[in-house]
Amino acid sequence: MLKTHPARPCAVLVGVQLPGVSDAEHTADLAELARLVKTLGYDAVATVSQRREGLASGTVLGTGKLKELAQLTGGSGVIASGAQDRTSKARERWESADASLEEPEEPEEPEEEEAAPPAEDAPGEVAQRPTVVVVDHELSPSQLRNLEKATGAQVLDRTGVIVDIFHRHARSHEARMQVEIARLNYLAPRLRESTGGRERQQGRGAGDSAVELDRRKIRDRLAELREGLAAIQKDQDQRRYARRDQLRVALVGYTNAGKSSLMRALTGSEVLVADQLFATLDTTVRALQPESRPRVLVSDTVGFIKKLPHDLVASFRSTLDEALEASLLLYVVDASDPTWDAQLEVTRTVLREIGADAVPSQLLFNKVDRLDEAAQEALRSRHPEALLLSAHRPEDVGLLRERILRAFATSMVDADLVIPYASQSRISEVYENTTVLSEAFDESGRKLRVRGLPAAIARLTQAFGT
Incomplete structure (x- = not known):
């Protein structure tokens, strides 16, 4: 029986369980697809699943399952001819060649040639x-x-759903440009199917089909977007270079693992927190609160997901750069999700592909307030190095802050600086980038004993000539 909500459109989920995919993995994939569909604004009211050796080249599903799906949607269950009354010889050859590549799943019975009435x-x-x-x-x-x-x-398809969610959630100018690039790359090869064989010949494009003209527009728009995005990212690279000597923490992990909640708890910033997939698409950088000396910057990044489209991974380069150039990565895992181990592996795989697996890291199991004591103890036994916490418990957030500062303390060194009296106006640079242990005054200027990162101390020593 189909159960629907009158205020929301309904959707049917379709999945094929391929060899090597366990029943649990297949079930988890369909559950995640249902969450994606819900984020997009649909209620998943039915599921059609089939175990196969491979996807049917023409329809994904076999003939029987295709008819079962059509009964749910009111379709015919057969592929009626979509030929147009008028078409060019080139298009006929194109369609013929395309059809020859599609192997029919099963030979159709003669009586199924005509479309059946909706069930x-x-x-x-x-x-x-x-x-x-x-x-x-x-x-x-x-x-x-x-x-x-x-x-x-x-x-x-799954890629189209994810791209559409990104399109709806993008807020900043940069994120909108990144998503539009991925969206156009996704739509370009599908233009032939959406035009219904329509042809036009007019103006400078005389002789070109509608699809060819549309693809040309897409190529021009992509070039424009990439040029504009390159200018934005150049400015971001300069800001990131200016922060090179500062301590940087990047929150990374699966989508909806609670990274934004931790970001808000650690920094006091009003970042968006929502219980939905891909609520955060913009990289946000804020200082750890209460502020430490030297100051620690925390960045919230876009979440990962299984089968994340490559175009989206490539588009969100700024998020990946934040992870790659961070001093410490915090792997945030939703401990209440039964598939957390698979989600953690997805995060590690993406970061491994860009070389960020070499960055020092700390594993965090978030949302442990939803687990009983036995489940928490099982996590501790399996990952004794991990920190179990809830972003909504201040004592847990305080413990995480201490863990972050302790991780950085081992990389700091002590040094002596002499700040000439003529340069006293720049004393804030020292306090911002180091911890001042002691200070004294003599005829040469202010003498400071400081503790900080080697690179920051070397830069300050050079700046003040000491």
Whole structure:
């Protein structure tokens, strides 16, 4: 029976369990897809799942499961011809070549050649049918088109859902540009399917199809976006270079693990906190509070997810750079999620790919207030080096702050500085970048005993000529 909410559109989830994927992993993937769909604004009211050796090249599912899916959406269950009355010979050859690459899953019976009428609602089944089919795999343009013909519903794949969520949640100018690049890269190869064979010949593009003109516009827009993003990132690189001698902590982890809640607790900043996937897309940098000497900067980064589209990973370079150049990485894990170990491995894999696995790190199990004592003890036994905490408990946040400062203390050195009286106006640089242990005055100036990072002390020594 389909259960729907009258205020929200409905969706059907589709998953194929491939060889090497356990039942638990498959179930977890579909549960995560349901959360993605909910974040996008749909209620997942049904699931169609099939165990197969591989995705059917034409429709992802086998014939029987495709008909089962079509019964839920009111579609025919067969791929009706979408040929246009008028088409060019080039398009005919293109469509013919494309169709020859698609191996039919099973030969169709003669009586199934004509589209069947939509199925009637079964007794007890609600009248509202799902209008969207969401597939937990990346679809080719032909697979997407065939599923839409067979189901009569809008079809989205996992990549399309994630890109759309990013598009809706992007707030800063930089994030919107990054998401638009990924979105255009996703849409470009699918333009042929969305144009319905429409052709136009006019103006300077005479002789070009609608798709060719649209693709040219996309290429021009991508070039414009990349140029603008490069200018923004150049400015960010300069700011990051200016912070090179400061202590930097980066919060990294799976989406919705609680990074933003920890960011707010550690720094007192009003960053967005929401119980949804990819609520944070902008890199935020704030000082650890209460402020320490030397000052510690904390950055909140975009969360990772399984099967995160490569274009999005490439677009959000600034987040990856924050992780790569941090002095300490805090791996934030949602301890209340039953798939936390797989989520942690996804985070480690992405950071390993960019070389950030060499950065010193601390493992944090967040949301432990949702676990009983036995579950917490199991975590301690498995990961004795980890810190168990809740971002909503001040005592846990204070313990984390102490752990951060203790981690940096081992890399600091003591040194003597002499600040000439003529340079007293710059004394704030010393207090901002080091801890002043003692001070005295003589005829040469102010004599300070300081503790700080070697690079910061070397820069201050050179600046004051001591």
